[in-house]
Amino acid sequence: MNSGNHFVWEYQPNLSSDSRPLPIDASKHTTEEKLSFVPQILALEEVPAFLPDDIQPSERLPMSIGGIGIDQIRADFPILKRTVDGNPLIYFDNAATTQRPVQVINRISYYYLHENANVHRSGHTLARCSSSQFEAAREKVSAFIGAAPNEIVFTRGATESINLCAQAYVKQLLNPGDEIILTLLEHHSNIVPWQVIAEEKGAHLRVATVDQTGQIDMAEYAKLFNNRTRFASFTYVSNALGTVLPAQEMIAIAHQNGVSVLIDAAQAVSHIPINVYELDVDFLAFSGHKCLGPTGIGVLYGKSALMNAARPYQVGGSMIADVTFERTFFHKSPQKFEAGTPNIVGAVGLAAALNYLTDIGMDNIAAYEHKLIEYATDTLSTVPGLRFVGMPTRRVGALSFVLDSHSNDNVAEFLAGIGIGVRAGHHCAQPIMRHFGLEATVRPSFAFYNTFREVAKMGEALRYYSKPL
DSSP: OOOOOOOEOOOOOOOTTOOOOOOOTGGOOTTTOOOOSSSOOOOGGGGHHHHHHHHSSOOOEEOEEEEEHHHHHHHHHHHHHHHEEEEOOOEOOOTTTOOOOOHHHHHHHHHHHHHHSSSSSSSSSSHHHHHHHHHHHHHHHHHHTTTGGGGGEEEHHHHHHHHIIIIIGGGGGGOOEEEEEEEETOOGGTTTTHHHHHHHTOOOEEEBOOOSOOOOOHHHHHHTOOOTEEEEESSOOOOOOBBBHHHHHHHHHHHHTTTTTEEEEETTTTSSSOOOHHTOOSEEEEEEETTSSOTTEEEEEEOOOHHHSOSSOOSSSEEEEEOSSSEEEOOOGGGOOOOOOOOOHHHHHHHHHHHHHHHHHHHHHHHHHHHOOOOOOOOHTTTTTTSSOOOOBBBBBBBOOEEEBBBBBHHHHHHHHTTEOEEOOOOTTTHHHTTTSSOOOEOOOOOOOOOOHHHHHHHHHHHHTTTTT
16 A cells, blocks of 8 residues: 545435336345335336436535555455445445455455464474464564553464453452443343353353443443452443443453453444554454454463463463373463364464554544545435434444335345445344334444445435335
8 A cells, every 4th residue: 555645525415316226136035025126126227317327415524544545555455346236336244244355355364375384383484484374474463452462362363362361360259249340232242251251160251231322331430340350351342332431441340449451442443543562452353354364263361360361272282392192281371272283374364454443544544534424424314214323423434224114125135236235133232222212223344445335325324215115
């Protein structure tokens, strides 16, 4: 990527108010199913133009991030060039997984073509090279979140990282009647691991509530701590609502009560700068595929003293210092928690992804996305019958909504038919859905390679779809 000039656009959309698209194979659907998106099936040549390529916002908005043109950034993501059923792809499912820039794809290919060997075993050239790249990836991750390399454990993803912390460290702290504090905003991956060890040890979960905007009630959160509290875990950013939690304040409250904390940063790591030392967090988990990296690689950060006090999570090769049939001695962390052959190329690819984010600048990304999600909120608020679920004062990454008289699945299918990918469902966050009296929502989720033009197109599509048949 090369730096470019900072440009803005100014354009008035010229869509006619009655422009309506042809349904996706509408002959398969009935009006009652709400999948016939027009009141009657029109011949293709009778369908008015819908979502032309030149639709743009009517206001002046940024077209660069940190001096790099958004089109230059998008050119790094090959998948964004594809079409879906003849429509340009608009990918608004970034909370599920992000897309990968060509720099990451090429780095993975280069590793397999030139560097592939197992790590920390042999002394030949390829083995030394592979081991060096693997440890360089650990150094990159540590620098990205403000940690030390020996505090970074590679895992399969945030889910395994949370399970590792639960099983290796927290479980041994628990006695019958002890408590673990969570919040209503958690992904299932930050509920079930704690539920399992609590059941095994006779402990209990306590849950911090949220208000109607989807924000944590901090006064109630503070009251949950008592002399039976052994651990607390919460998400940095809600995957369902986009709520940014006041992490530093919540950690400070826990520490004032002598309680260690894990942050699930899966939905934060690609959106906002993170420094674990400034947060003073004890453990932090995230997944590579949520921040432009490969699937199957994740990170658990843990303070060295706590990680070395933890029990091994899995055992086998690489994590041992010496083995006899009478006794085994383990390495210190992080090797203590990396049994067997690790996902070497996953770590290398993750390092390339974090280099890409660093080159643009996380502060620059956060500033651009702040404007993008503000614009998305304003744009979708004009759609008749659209109701947001949760309206936190600080939000990144995602919006959740329902559309009156339309099922969530049908809204998502309609958008998919014109190339716009969103998620409809409970988002692996059923407790917060049910707090708002729902089983599911529609969730568009954004990344820095998304544009205001794409948001404008989604807004026009939803305004069309919300019209009564």
